[in-house]
Amino acid sequence: MDPFATLGLPRRYELDRGELEARYRELQKALHPDRHAGASASQRRMSLARAVEVNDAYRALKDDLRRAEALLSLYGGKAEPEGGAADPEFLMEVMELRESLGDAKAAGDLARVRQLADKVEAMRGAARTTLVERFGDGAADPEPVALAEASALVSRLKYFKRFLDEVSVIEEEALG
């Protein structure tokens, strides 16, 4: 399934969030089961199946990591397995960051936790910017070299996500 086609959006990494939301709303206005509550059984089933598909596409595109994964799989690529071919320098950096996070958590140093999170968020932002270029504007398929790079970047996004999820848990616990 191509979530970009389902929502009628160009096949590229850069996302116009407002456009996504508007398309999503218009499609659900046409498809949501509540719009077909009085219709025949088969029409209700059709509407349900289509609404599920639109929700799935919406979920895939809305999320930065899932959108990148969707593009990779559309172009026949795959995210590199974790710890596999990833750049050792990068892995080292992530390990150090995680260690620092562990220490900050143990020390209850929330300011340090936030500082680390800001750093990772900046790294994530940079990775996203590069991804926009590598995936191109959807007019033509990306070159194999660009795709390989994108694949490595998607793996990085996963590391960042896990890190930031952990930060959320720490911050949430601290707030009670």
Place this chain on the structure above:
Amino acid sequence: MGLLQIDDPTAAPRPIGIDLGTTHSLIAYVPSIGPATTVRDCDDDALVPSVVHYRADGSVSVGKEAAKLARELPRDTIVSVKRFMGRGADDPETRRLGPYRFATDEGPVVKFAVAGERVVTPVEVSAEILRALKDQAEDEIGDIGGVVVTVPAYFDDAQRQATKDAGKLAGLEVLRLLNEPTAAALAYGLDSKNNGTFAVYDLGGGTFDITILALDDGVFQVRSTGGDSQLGGDDMDRALAEKLLGEMGHADPAAAPPELVRIALESARAIKHALTDAPEVEAEIERPGGEPLRRRVTREEFDALIQSLLARTGTACRRALRDAELSTCDIDGVILVGGSTRVPAVRSYVAELFGQQPLTSIDPDQVVAVGAAIQADILAGESPNDDVLLLDVLPLSLGIEAMGGVVEKILPRNTAIPAAAAQVFTTYADNQTGFDLHVLQGEREMAEDCRSLARFTLNGIPPMPAGMARLEVRFSVDADGLLDVSASEQTTGIEQHVEVKPSYGLSDEEVERMLLDAYEHAEHDMTARALREQRVEAQRILDATAQALERDAALLEEGERETIEAAMEAVHAAAAGDDHRVVQSRIEDLDRIGKPFAGRRMDRSIQQALSGQKLGDVERETAGATGIEPHLGPGEES
């Protein structure tokens, strides 16, 4: 009632909305003319106490009458039954301060032992409340049609399923389970016609919900939801009651006599209500066979007792905001719902949390029922609010237990519903022929910390080396937020398919049996009822088809109109007869014959939505097409 109701036997049954609350329940409906309104009793009260009393002779009373008996006969009078819905007998929630006698300490379902040597489940108790509400609604507005019943947004699958079963047991046609905050937003949003992002803070008798939603030209899109299905005004009462019991010499409140527990809980509630308007109250707590306890309670003391409860709501609010990727400054308004938001400490806490004064212009007790009535009206297709659409989310993540007791999440919380997702699992031992699946709901990582919804085994996998089998588990969640799980094994051409309805302990057969029992005792004639329902359905389909033929004649293929019209005539003729099975079968024929046309209409409306056209009233009827059939796999037919 100011207007004289004229009973029109040909009038279509009227859809209603029911707020099935922990403390009170309400019914509302949208009249032919004018805004949604609540049904009131002869004392002009809209609130029906959610209390059921069981007498030794087997009879039952509900509402005010039952509430009067709560103190005298605490064990035979069930209050706040909503807290027990979908919960196990050994659930810690079940074991909290209360006067009940339980028939069992274990098992997946709570069983109350009440007068007349009866044992009743929470589903049955709730069904009594719903039945009483239905009778009351029928007295006021005549024949009632489909019903929208509200549930806390944070209810899990078992709690939702239990609520739907209670509706079925009460003989209601449940059109939809609607999340309470979404219902409130609907009532509020239609009233104020504002676009923007809103937080709905819903603190009821027994549950807390926070919902963040965006309103955009009639589309109410829930961004995130969170809460605590065991936190509410009851807990405030309990906190104060425990303190009072302690002062009366019962350091262990659970060991206090049931009558005294009930008195303490009722006094605590009365004190809480009084403190809404007064800074302090002089309370007198009766003690059977002893001197009453006289005591002054100040607002400060009460506020201190409930601080930790408020903090728990704050945690849920912050998480919901984060899930929605928003901060408090993005919130254009905060809507208060639920009687417990009348407590001054709650209002000031919310104001501080969101940095703005909450909106309170609609009665927090009635706003949910009114929203439910509007949604019922929309679903019944009789509403002027045609452009309104509610887009809701799954409140709690759904997953499967994987090796090592870890939960593999298949659908994460806050996924827009309806939704479906599949995941492939494999075997871990050579020649493994069976597969145990454990379906769970919750946010924790370990299965033991999540809510167990169902367990089942898929057998008959051909022997093969570990890791070779491909077991696809598919989760589907419908617009009610209810889950359906199917699993299939897809290797060496052998495919198995198992359908599982998660169950909190009541099987379909048990529900069926309860239904039959209920019908035996009531005057319902099931056949007459089925015929009536089929006739309503027939009329609905005929109207919809006629409208489609008129509007989208251009999409008809040659000769198609004639076949469809012949099928319509057959439905019409069958509906004039008195065999509901014939009516049903003709409706199915018409459905089958009209399917390609309906498909074309739906596809056309998708094209219109994608091309960025605003869908007006005409297009909303849908269009159809090629490419729809492949999407209708067997897993989606349910």
